Amino acid sequence: MNGADTSWILTATALVLMMTMPGLALFYAGLVQAKNILSVLMHCVAIACLASILWFVLGYSLAFTEGNAFIGGLSRLGLAGIERDSLSGTIPESLWVIFQMTFAVITPALMVGAFVERIKFSAVLIIAGAWLLLVYVPVTHWVWGGGWLAQMGVIDFAGGIVVHVTAGVSAAVIALMLGSRDGFPNGVRPPHAPWMVMVGASLLWVGWFGFNGGSAVAANGDATMAILVTHLSAATASLVWMVIEWVKFGKPSIVGIVTGTIAGLATITPASGSVGPMGAIVLGLAGGVICFYAVDFVKSKMNIDDSLDVLAVHGVGGATGTLLLAFLLAFGSGGAGYGEGVTAFGQFGVQAIGVVATAIWSLVATVVIVWITKMLVGLRVDKEAETTGLDLAVHGETGYRH
Amino acid sequence: MKFIIAIIKPHKLDEVRDAIGALDISGMTVTEVRGYGRQRGHTEIYRGAEYEISYIPKLKLEIAVPDEKLDRAVDAIRETASEGKIGDGKIFVLDLEAAIRVRTGEGGESAL
Numbered sequence: 001m002n003g004a005d006t007s008w009i010l011t012a013t014a015l016v017l018m019m020t021m022p023g024l025a026l027f028y029a030g031l032v033q034a035k036n037i038l039s040v041l042m043h044c045v046a047i048a049c050l051a052s053i054l055w056f057v058l059g060y061s062l063a064f065t066e067g068n069a070f071i072g073g074l075s076r077l078g079l080a081g082i083e084r085d086s087l088s089g090t091i092p093e094s095l096w097v098i099f100q101m102t103f104a105v106i107t108p109a110l111m112v113g114a115f116v117e118r119i120k121f122s123a124v125l126i127i128a129g130a131w132l133l134l135v136y137v138p139v140t141h142w143v144w145g146g147g148w149l150a151q152m153g154v155i156d157f158a159g160g161i162v163v164h165v166t167a168g169v170s171a172a173v174i175a176l177m178l179g180s181r182d183g184f185p186n187g188v189r190p191p192h193a194p195w196m197v198m199v200g201a202s203l204l205w206v207g208w209f210g211f212n213g214g215s216a217v218a219a220n221g222d223a224t225m226a227i228l229v230t231h232l233s234a235a236t237a238s239l240v241w242m243v244i245e246w247v248k249f250g251k252p253s254i255v256g257i258v259t260g261t262i263a264g265l266a267t268i269t270p271a272s273g274s275v276g277p278m279g280a281i282v283l284g285l286a287g288g289v290i291c292f293y294a295v296d297f298v299k300s301k302m303n304i305d306d307s308l309d310v311l312a313v314h315g316v317g318g319a320t321g322t323l324l325l326a327f328l329l330a331f332g333s334g335g336a337g338y339g340e341g342v343t344a345f346g347q348f349g350v351q352a353i354g355v356v357a358t359a360i361w362s363l364v365a366t367v368v369i370v371w372i373t374k375m376l377v378g379l380r381v382d383k384e385a386e387t388t389g390l391d392l393a394v395h396g397e398t399g400y401r402h
Numbered sequence: 403m404k405f406i407i408a409i410i411k412p413h414k415l416d417e418v419r420d421a422i423g424a425l426d427i428s429g430m431t432v433t434e435v436r437g438y439g440r441q442r443g444h445t446e447i448y449r450g451a452e453y454e455i456s457y458i459p460k461l462k463l464e465i466a467v468p469d470e471k472l473d474r475a476v477d478a479i480r481e482t483a484s485e486g487k488i489g490d491g492k493i494f495v496l497d498l499e500a501a502i503r504v505r506t507g508e509g510g511e512s513a514l
Binding site: 185188189190191194245248249251253255256259292295296299309 | 446447448449450451453455
């Protein structure tokens with residue numbers, strides 16, 4: 001066991017959990033109407049707890065133990081066999097379990113942005129739980145658990161494919177099957193607290209240092225470079241989004257600049273272990289521009305009420321980084337470079353297979369999950385509850401008392 | 403006695419209050435309200451989507467005055483609240499039938 005590695009991953013674990021609670025929760029809560037703020041916070045907390053328990057029961061085992069190319073084995077069912085001195089590489093295995101658990105927590109929680117303000121709470125729990133086991137766990141095994149994409153040499157350092165493509169594609173599927181919010185697209189209400197969106201985005205930004213830096217699973221130059229490129233990409237994409245808004249609409253907005261932040265963070269995630277600072281700037285530029293136009297494309301052209309833009313910001317950002325990193329491994333100094341016999345276009349092909357296969361699996365599995373959930377408990381609250389707001393109608397609480 | 407209801411822009415409150423105070427009018431109730439008039443609403447843009455904001459924040463002032471101070475009070479409000487733009491507000495004047503001071507039970511103008 002290496003004490004330095006262990007202490008850094010302990011720290012990173014705390015940072016990544018903070019991304020969901022309260023980071024993501026506040027980021028999303030500020031974007032909805034005042035009458036639905038508590039429901040969004042509730043979704044994030046309940047999903048975090050549920051995902052943790054499922055990770056303990058069988059998620060970890062199926063993702064990270066030896067199995068076949070598509071799914072892991074059952075040797076760590078209920079975390080059996082993990083003792084105080086069990087090791088995973090240079091860190092205790094118990095630390096590897098909980099570090100990865102924080103990823104399993106935030107990924108289904110990302111999808112909350114697609115179904116806010118109208119979904120049944122029971123449907124949230126069923127969809128999130130089933131999705132964790134049927135989408136997140138297998139894809140994690142494919143990419144990080146020695147599965148078929150890992151064997152092909154796919155590069156996904158911290159979760160461009162595993163986290164962002166899975167959540168982004170599935171979010172759009174859920175939004176489509178659930179239906180739009182009442183009044184979409186012209187009659188929906190604007191974000192109730194842009195300042196809260198900024199607070200949440202800032203917590204996500206800091207937490208992302210643990211997400212990407214921790215994915216080095218060591219206290220070394222890979223971790224520090226990951227944090228450096230993560231920050232540079234986030235700053236670049238934030239400015240890009242701000243400038244586009246400023247030019248296009250005449251005013252630079254706080255919701256805009258921090259949406260750019262998240263786009264830049266999602267874009268650098270898969271590449272954060274293999275590009276240098278110059279590559280990070282390029283990814284920040286690309287992520288900022290592409291995600292900005294993706295928001296309009298999903299909502300206006302595809303007409304999907306992916307309410308808080310999970311597909312456009314997370315899915316598209318993660319896919320952009322995953323694909324472009326193939327060309328940036330040796331761009332400027334600080335990159336990981338190409339392994340022997342690996343070319344930029346060869347790597348791009350592998351990356352593309354990873355993105356497309358993951359997107360297709362996410363789509364198909366989510367359609368089945370949502371369809372079964374609809375049969376079991378239904379998906380939407382009734383019109384009256386939607387008008388009243390989920391806080392009072394579903395949770396019996398009120399966010400703001402005047 | 404007259405009852406003045408004035409709708410003004412929020413940032414004009416201090417100026418109006420100073421002008422009303424200078425007339426030795428001893429009370430005013432201020433409420434934050436939303437509404438629309440000829441200014442209508444405005445649009446806000448979040449993540450590229452336009453949202454119509456139909457109701458604009460204003461302040462509602464309620465002031466009870468003796469008849470002889472009405473004209474000066476109305477002028478004071480109008481002069482201080484005006485910026486010469488649509489959206490500056492409105493002043494309504496109503497007859498006031500009675501006024502009672504809660505502490506003493508005094509009625510009429512001496513209760514104002």
